Amino acid sequence: MGEFVLNPQLEADTHLVSELESCSLRLLDDARWPWLVLVPRIAGIEEWHDLSKGQRIMIDDEVARVACALKTMTGCEKINIATIGNMVRQLHIHVIARNQEDANWPGPVWSYGEREPYEQDDADSFITAFKRNF
Amino acid sequence: MGEFVLNPQLEADTHLVSELESCSLRLLDDARWPWLVLVPRIAGIEEWHDLSKGQRIMIDDEVARVACALKTMTGCEKINIATIGNMVRQLHIHVIARNQEDANWPGPVWSYGEREPYEQDDADSFITAFKRNF
Secondary structure, eight states: OOOOOOOHHHHHTEEEEEEOSSEEEEEESOTTSOEEEEEEOOTTOOOGGGSOHHHHHHHHHHHHHHHHHHHHHHOOSEEEEEEOOSSOOSOOEEEEEEOTTSTTTTSOSTTOSOOOOOOHHHHHHHHHHHHHHO | OOOOOOOHHHHHTEEEEEEOSSEEEEEESOTTSOEEEEEEOOTTOOOGGGSOHHHHHHHHHHHHHHHHHHHHHHOOSEEEEEEOOSSOOSOOEEEEEEOTTSTTTTSOSTTOSOOOOOOHHHHHHHHHHHHHHO
């Protein structure tokens, strides 16, 4: 398998929030939605069901903690959680805060319209606020 | 909380595949993609992170088993797993087999185009074939 290396597209599209025990927690660089991505630091894994049970439990604990904190922080209407990977195959899990007024509600966020990158200050503020709730 | 009752919209949009230990496993009535839905039989739950850790482990075991069997059965390019719930709030988890030639690849399946209901025989055949792999 070799060593884990973060996919260059995931790296380019995100800001690092924190290195958790199992995952690199990252903010997707799209200010239209509060959107976090967890990337398990495991080389060569594309499908959720190819993880061991122990890996799934550890990663899902981080997913649930992130989802709970993001809901608390944003007071959003609904959390969306997904692992899709049709474009970038390295396993990654999306955790997104959705609201009735947001872009494409109640449709999905993926492949919708044009990304709106954060100003660096806004990304930093988001990350600081998230960490207060995490 | 009261007793668990399957959401009427989920019931109307799906065919029962099997009652698993934690979830009702159902085939979404849209022949464009091989698309299964797991509905945990727990009353009043909308968010994944509101489940207990024990509930998450049991449900995720069923999700991973379903995903593995669906990949084996279809030989698909990529499995998509998601809990969204922007329209139907009762917690449910999508497991979908995706291929490069399918509708809206590599975009998401949700809110795309018009649903194409199965002929009853085709739904029955899908369910029979799935169970052989499950």
